[in-house]
Amino acid sequence: MKLRGLYAITDSTLLAGKFLPYVEAALEGGVTLLQYRDKSGDDARRLREAEALRELCERYGTRLIINDDAELAARLGVGVHLGQTDGPLSPTRALLGPKAIIGSTCHAQLDLAEQAVNEGASYVAFGRFFNSSTKPGAPSCSLGLLDEARRTLHLPVCAIGGITLDNAAPLVAHGADLLAVVHGLFGAESTAEVTRRARAFNELFKS
Numbered sequence: 001m002k003l004r005g006l007y008a009i010t011d012s013t014l015l016a017g018k019f020l021p022y023v024e025a026a027l028e029g030g031v032t033l034l035q036y037r038d039k040s041g042d043d044a045r046r047l048r049e050a051e052a053l054r055e056l057c058e059r060y061g062t063r064l065i066i067n068d069d070a071e072l073a074a075r076l077g078v079g080v081h082l083g084q085t086d087g088p089l090s091p092t093r094a095l096l097g098p099k100a101i102i103g104s105t106c107h108a109q110l111d112l113a114e115q116a117v118n119e120g121a122s123y124v125a126f127g128r129f130f131n132s133s134t135k136p137g138a139p140s141c142s143l144g145l146l147d148e149a150r151r152t153l154h155l156p157v158c159a160i161g162g163i164t165l166d167n168a169a170p171l172v173a174h175g176a177d178l179l180a181v182v183h184g185l186f187g188a189e190s191t192a193e194v195t196r197r198a199r200a201f202n203e204l205f206k207s
């Protein structure tokens with residue numbers, strides 16, 4: 001499967017009270033990867049929600065990724081996204097198997113990306129590119145890094161951080177294969193608007 005297009009990421013606070021309808025609206029518009037990102041320690045709820053997302057993703061042919069938690073990903077038979085402090089990649093690849101999608105946060109550092117490639121990552125993520133209300137403290141990253149990543153890495157490149165329909169096009173032009181978006185997708189006023197935004201993000205990959 002080609003990892004290219006919209007990478008929707010859930011946010012438990014933003015989606016409170018509308019979690020599944022909003023996610024389904026995004027899937028309706030087209031989502032290449034869906035990440036379940038929940039920073040609470042409520043394991044029972046996390047398992048319940050992740051199982052519901054797996055079922056939705058199966059229906060829409062979307063691949064599910066669990067943020068931070070390789071054990072939960074293994075339990076559900078889905079992929080995982082790991083930050084620099086979320087555990088080592090190589091044992092996670094051994095745990096999840098060769099076909100699992102494993103993503104790695106590389107901030108603005110190509111050396112981290114090269115290491116992730118060597119340790120079995122499926123894609124590398126750079127960010128944040130713009131101001132992010134979801135994660136305001138994330139280190140910032142420039143478009144030039146995407147050019148360099150495109151030239152030197154042979155792996156899908158994901159861009160994240162403050163991405164909206166108004167600022168996304170240059171990221172694709174500079175080589176981003178995946179646009180990872182929370183607020184710019186799920187901050188919409190209605191499910192119809194979530195679907196419209198998802199479709200519009202996908203259009204950026206067609207030109």
Ligand SMILES: Cc1ncc(COP(=O)(O)OP(=O)(O)O)c(N)n1
Nearest residue numbers: 067081082083084105125158160180
């Ligand atoms: C696609 C994608 N890229 C980066 C991140 C950030 O991961 P991390 O640095 O571990 O921070 P948290 O998301 O865990 O707060 C991500 N989740 N997804």
Ligand SMILES: Cc1nc(C(=O)O)sc1CCOP(=O)(O)O
Nearest residue numbers: 127128132134138161162182183
């Ligand atoms: C989870 C996350 N990681 C980032 C990084 O730069 O590593 S930015 C970010 C938040 C993405 O949410 P939004 O699209 O609302 O800005």
Ligand SMILES: [Mg+2]
Nearest residue numbers: 068082083086
């Ligand atoms: Mg993390």
